[in-house]
Amino acid sequence: MMRLGSLGGLALAALLAAGPALAQQKVLRIAMTAADVPTTSGAPNNGFEGVRFLGYPSFEGLVLWDLSRADRPATLRPGLAERYEQDPADPKTWVFHLRRGVKFHDGAEFNADAVIWTLDRFWKNDSPQFDPAGSGIARARIPILASYRKIDDFTVSITTTRVASYFPYMAVYILMISPQSFEQGGRDWAKVAALPPAGTGPFRLSRFTPRVSAELSKNEGYWDQARVPKLDRVLLLPIPEANSRLAALRSGQVDWVEVPPPDAIPSLKQAGFQVVTNSYPHVWPWFYQMGGNTSPFRDIRVRQGLNYCVDRAGLVQLLNGTAEPSVGWLKPSDPNFGNPQNRYAFDPARGRAMLAEAGFTAQRPLRFKVMISASGSGQMLPLPMNEYMQQNLKEACGVEVSFEVTEWNTLLTAVRQAPDAPILNGSTSVNPSSPSSDPAVAARYFLQAFVPPNGFNWGQWNDPQFEEAFAALEVARDEATFNAAYARAHERLVDNPPWLYIVHDLNPRAMSRRVRGFVSAQSWFQDLVTVDLQ
Incomplete structure (x- = not known):
């Protein structure tokens, strides 16, 4: 992993190498959370952050x-x-x-x-x-x-x-x-x-330096002339460590950072930086493995009980309000949330009782390992957040959690493997964040047909009522039928939870006051075409 100093120097060198004319152009410099430049072949890796920056713009x-x-x-x-x-x-x-x-x-x-x-x-x-x-x-x-x-x-x-x-x-x-x-x-x-x-796309990939940067340039001949970019160039820099991104923004090395450290937000605002957040369809969970030989998550009481053990409000406070509690795959405000029987809240007594019914007590505590990443697309601040979860579950419900810390792309590879695959090193839970934008994503994560290697149903979750509701959604020809089926399907995601629901991200990013015209879409993806620099 590169240090800020070397990365910043390389970024400046990349800018200088582009020629003196660059100084007269509008060049937006973005610090990504990725540990490396996503692949530039039109099939970007590094999750949806790769698609956000090295996909759709070009x-x-x-x-x-x-x-x-x-x-x-x-x-x-x-x-x-x-x-x-x-x-x-x-x-x-x-x-x-x-x-x-x-x-x-x-x-x-x-x-x-x-x-x-x-x-x-x-x-x-x-x-x-x-x-x-x-x-x-x-x-x-x-x-x-x-x-x-x-x-x-x-x-x-x-x-x-x-x-x-x-x-x-x-x-x-x-x-x-x-x-x-x-x-x-x-x-x-x-x-x-x-x-x-x-x-x-509206931008063309014009320069790529492995492990250092990628550069996008305005496509003057774009097919939709109403959407020719205002910027001349965009320089994309991988800076996975949050404090390093913050230092790069404060020192003027970049104009825009993904996921600033939450505790720095008040001082950034005070210094005149823009901090942009918005509700968007994204959930930060732990996936339960129900197919492994040694997994405790075969028992629904364990899966439900843990959802009552999480102090989500405390985690939101840790994140300085840049997230909101998650009690399902969709947000409670979503019209397709449905009316599940379980409304998860911080209720340690109920959580401990359910774990005890499943055989896990103070004398025989629930123990499991979670595979997490040190950074990555949509992962927010995974190390402090997971440390919070570890302490919260221990204090609230006596649960003992250990971690397998790995690199983001390794984690993505792991969730496409069988339950007992060596890459998991005994982990029976994993922590990749997920968009919750549409039923196509739900299909990949929750239908039985899409257990690996066919999709992302890593946990081998199988719920016949969900399958039945989703089948009705798939053949729906009108919006009312579609929405009713979607709500029934989501109720099963809450009442028979395949995941430990923790928080929904509010998609924070910090920008220089020079950045203008950005629309914070309620999406994993964002439009750089409207962005300008003053």
Whole structure:
């Protein structure tokens, strides 16, 4: 892990290397929480922070997020497909009508052949462009893709393994790159990433220095001229340690930091920095493993009891109000939260009683290990937060928790493994944060069909009532039916909890007073197009 001094020096060197003209341009410098620069190949790693900064600004999908508003959860909008619909004769098939006149950053034309080429990259193992690393990420996020075909030069169809009303929410993660970039990189994805490759987005990847920085430049020829960026360049820097990000902001090395230390927020505001927060669909939990041979979480009383042992308000206070208590996958204010029987609150007596019913007492305390990361996308401040959880559970309910601390990408790899995989080193719980933005995410995390390696149901959770409600959601053709089924499904996520629900993040970031025009969307992803520097 790099220290601030060396990273700051390298960042300044990168800026100087771009030439004297850079000083006259609007260059936004962002400190990410990632420990490394996410991959630049159009299939970014480092979780959704990678997609936020090294995905959507440069690479686009057939469907895009609408990140234009701060007053409601983000919805979808047409992207490289100007419209799309379910085939009325076959609801497993979606037809995408492609936007005409779009070009990749390298001048190549975007059309149906480019879409099929990209899909082959991720789903056709014997294609020349098959990308094993990118395929693993794509298949985990879109586990229901079955087949696809070109209908004509500007129409493609994609067929799923099951009827899925939410498929457009998965299609947003299939990012298109120019096939010409693959040829230019000698048909070697590592070399393609170093080019960097061409997408269709409002920014183009213009420079990449491994482990140091990535640079985005304005795409003057962007297909939507109303959305040409105001910034000339964006410099992305991995600074995983929160206090180092804070020092970089205070010293003027960066203009924008993700997740500032909560205890520094009052002094940042006093010094004139902007601190931006907003409610957004994201949950910071511990996953329970129910499939392992030695897991205590097979017993629902343990899973429910622990949810009554957490002092969430105390953790929110530790985070200086940059989070809110989580008592389910969705927030209680969400219309699809439903009416579960359990309303989790800090009730140690009830938690201890439920653990005692399951056989865990002061004489025989519940003990388990949680795999956590030191930093990472959406992980907030995982070390102090998990230390708080460890002390809270010990004092409130006599639970003894130990940790397996690892790197973020290692944790992401672990949650795609079997319950007793060696990489877990005895952990029966894991702590990756999760978006809770739409049912497509819920499908990957909670349906029995998506236990690893098919998806993210790491805990091997299986609830027949959830499956039944979700099946109704998948085939719903009207909003009322969809929402009613979603609420029934979510009630099961609360009453038969696959996770220990802890907090919802409020997505804090701190910025220089020079940053203008940022809209804090209620989404994991954010729009850099509207951002300006004064």
